[in-house]
Amino acid sequence: MELTVLGCSGSYGAPAGGACSGYLVRTAGATLWLDCGNGTLANLQRHAAVDDVTAVIVTHWHPDHCVDLYGLHILLKYALGRQGLPVYAPEGTEARLGTLVDDDWGGVFAWNAVGDGATTTIAGCSLRFSRTDHPPPTMAVEIAADGKRLVYTADTGPAWSPEAFGPGADLVLSEATFQRHNELGRVHISARQAGEAARAAGARRLMLTHLWPGLDPTASVVEGSEAFGREVLLAAPHQRTRI
Numbered sequence: 001m002e003l004t005v006l007g008c009s010g011s012y013g014a015p016a017g018g019a020c021s022g023y024l025v026r027t028a029g030a031t032l033w034l035d036c037g038n039g040t041l042a043n044l045q046r047h048a049a050v051d052d053v054t055a056v057i058v059t060h061w062h063p064d065h066c067v068d069l070y071g072l073h074i075l076l077k078y079a080l081g082r083q084g085l086p087v088y089a090p091e092g093t094e095a096r097l098g099t100l101v102d103d104d105w106g107g108v109f110a111w112n113a114v115g116d117g118a119t120t121t122i123a124g125c126s127l128r129f130s131r132t133d134h135p136p137p138t139m140a141v142e143i144a145a146d147g148k149r150l151v152y153t154a155d156t157g158p159a160w161s162p163e164a165f166g167p168g169a170d171l172v173l174s175e176a177t178f179q180r181h182n183e184l185g186r187v188h189i190s191a192r193q194a195g196e197a198a199r200a201a202g203a204r205r206l207m208l209t210h211l212w213p214g215l216d217p218t219a220s221v222v223e224g225s226e227a228f229g230r231e232v233l234l235a236a237p238h239q240r241t242r243i
């Protein structure tokens with residue numbers, strides 16, 4: 001399993017091409033696009049052919065996680081002539097986003113609503129979803145394939161933890177929007193909280209992502225590593241990681 005970061009800027013785009021949340025997960029049988037925040041469609045095309053994408057997973061309908069679905073819709077409809085690309089998203093996402101396309105996606109997406117505890121299999125990958133602590137319906141996802149387990153926290157406050165998927169994930173890709181000094185206590189977590197939660201969940205490795213633009217990422221790594229008990233990884237655009 002390989003993870004490619006398409007974008008990792010928290011909540012809004014960062015300077016110098018820092019796209020919002022998006023990841024490409026490649027397994028022996030699948031190419032999964034996990035969140036399609038602003039800027040990620042452009043970056044994806046440096047790493048994969050759009051026609052090779054097996055399915056899209058949208059964790060929630062906040063714009064920094066989903067707006068490049070619009071560009072994808074146009075590309076599939078007019079450039080590739082493709083229909084029925086599976087999209088997995090929380091209940092209500094199709095209708096919410098549909099207002100900007102006059103509720104007509106032209107059949108390019110096959111929408112699948114996922115809720116807390118949902119499971120599915122996509123091209124040899126086993127997926128599980130868990131509702132996080134974030135205002136709109138938001139689904140963390142575990143992708144298990146090729147003998148490895150990746151857990152992506154999506155966006156979450158401290159009342160949810162990757163422990164929801166059981167212990168021992170090979171990599172937890174965790175939001176770490178804030179730092180100790182500006183923890184909100186809800187909606188998002190800090191690098192410290194990401195480290196503590198991943199440690200409690202027995203994660204083998206932890207990668208921090210979705211850092212608030214302007215915060216010093218080095219400080220987030222130090223804080224997250226202290227809490228995790230080992231050096232954490234830091235997501236960066238176009239970075240590829242073997243899981």
Ligand SMILES: [Zn+2]
Pocket residue numbers: 010011021062064065155210
């Ligand atoms: Zn976000």
